[in-house]
Amino acid sequence: MTGALGRWRTAAAEQLRAAGLDAVEAMEPERAARRRGPALAVALAGVSCGSGGFQNYMGTEETAEGGLRVLYGGSGELTLRLDVMAPRDGGASACRAAAERAAEELLLRGAAGVPVDGLSMGETEYLEAEGLYRLAVRCRCGAWIAAWAVEDGGRLTDFEVRGTMR
Numbered sequence: 129m130t131g132a133l134g135r136w137r138t139a140a141a142e143q144l145r146a147a148g149l150d151a152v153e154a155m156e157p158e159r160a161a162r163r164r165g166p167a168l169a170v171a172l173a174g175v176s177c178g179s180g181g182f183q184n185y186m187g188t189e190e191t192a193e194g195g196l197r198v199l200y201g202g203s204g205e206l207t208l209r210l211d212v213m214a215p216r217d218g219g220a221s222a223c224r225a226a227a228e229r230a231a232e233e234l235l236l237r238g239a240a241g242v243p244v245d246g247l248s249m250g251e252t253e254y255l256e257a258e259g260l261y262r263l264a265v266r267c268r269c270g271a272w273i274a275a276w277a278v279e280d281g282g283r284l285t286d287f288e289v290r291g292t293m294r
Contacts, residue, residue, distance in 0.1 A: 133172055133206075136289045139240035140208055141170040147233040149226060151210075166214040166226035173209035173266060177202055177273060186274065197276045204273040206289065208239055210265040220252040223261040234267050242269040242291030 137153060144151035151168040186199040210230055214223035227249055234244050246268040252261050272290040277283060 132286075132288045133175065136206065136240050136242070137170060137172045137208070140234075141168075143237065143240055144168060144170065144210075144230055144233060147229070149230055149233070151230075163213075163215065164218075166212060166218060166222050168226065168230055169211040169213070171209045171211070172206065174207035175204065177204040189276075199274055199276055200284075201272055201274045201290075204271050205245065206239075206242065206269045206271050208234075208267040208269070210267065212263045212265060214261045216254075216259045216261070218261070220254070220261045220263075223252050223263045227263050227265050230265060231267075238291065239267055239269050240291075242271045242289065244268070245270045 141151045141153050149168055150163065150165060151170055153170055184201045186201050188196050188198050191197055210227070212223050212227040212230065214220075214226065231247050231249065235247060238244055244267055248266050250264040252263045254261055269291065274288050274290055275284045276286045
């Protein structure tokens with residue numbers, strides 16, 4: 129496997145950084161407490177595929193070794209979780225403002241090019257032990273997930289996330 133979901137999550141974090149947000153792929157609250165402004169921890173929170181899995185035949189392609197592999201696809205839903213954290217002196221308003229900027233970026237451009245089907249924000253909470261404000265954002269995206277199978281047995285060997293924004 130090639131880590132398709134990890135690459136998608138990484139691309140979404142890079143997109144948020146390019147939009148001027150301090151986004152990382154994983155962060156413990158202790159690390160967030162050392163930052164001066166709000167930071168976003170980007171994680172994959174869920175994956176669901178339509179019934180029947182990869183049942184749509186999309187063709188074949190030749191492998192580097194000269195064999196053939198078959199491409200199948202299916203619709204799916206990927207969910208990103210953004211934990212937006214801000215230090216105490218930034219206040220809950222800094223946390224909310226960063227969450228809103230992230231939401232605008234994702235809604236306008238999709239998450240790494242995959243269209244957003246829904247986005248929700250929780251309430252801002254204060255984590256007393258860490259001295260941080262935290263707000264969770266969930267971003268549901270409709271994706272096409274393509275999978276390859278070896279020709280001789282039909283065993284799935286790899287997959288990738290595909291999506292387009294118009």
